[in-house]
Amino acid sequence: MSELNKQELHNLGMNIVGKDLKKLRYEFLxxxxxxxxxxQFIVKKLKGEELVFVVVKVxxxxxxxxxxxRMWMETxxxxxxxxxxxxxxxxxxxxxxxxxxxxxxxxxxxxVKYNGLIEI
Numbered sequence: 001m002s003e004l005n006k007q008e009l010h011n012l013g014m015n016i017v018g019k020d021l022k023k024l025r026y027e028f029l030x031x032x033x034x035x036x037x038x039x040q041f042i043v044k045k046l047k048g049e050e051l052v053f054v055v056v057k058v059x060x061x062x063x064x065x066x067x068x069x070r071m072w073m074e075t076x077x078x079x080x081x082x083x084x085x086x087x088x089x090x091x092x093x094x095x096x097x098x099x100x101x102x103x104x105x106x107x108x109x110x111x112v113k114y115n116g117l118i119e120i
Contacts, residue, residue, distance in 0.1 A: 013058030013092035065091035
């Protein structure tokens with residue numbers, strides 16, 4: 001059983017958020033899947049509308065994915081505002097579907113906890 005590494009977990013979370021953004025009819029302008037590089041997505045809905053920066057955080061059970069460093073997020077929000085962009089946060093929780101205490105692997109299914117985009 002090959003355990004997923006941090007980058008693979010991050011990519012899985014980004015795929016979940018990317019599908020949600022697509023369903024919400026956002027147009028993708030840039031995607032950055034590198035760990036600790038923000039934002040992960042730069043999107044917008046229509047021409048002329050403001051840019052939207054999307055920060056994705058992936059947490060593995062029992063970590064709470066919707067908790068974030070408020071001071072860092074406020075700093076990043078200021079950066080978004082300086083670029084005339086809105087900031088959205090996406091917390092994605094993942095767990096092994098066979099046993100939530102086991103790590104996720106390439107051979108296991110997974111459970112997703114994702115409550116959608118949160119405006120910061």
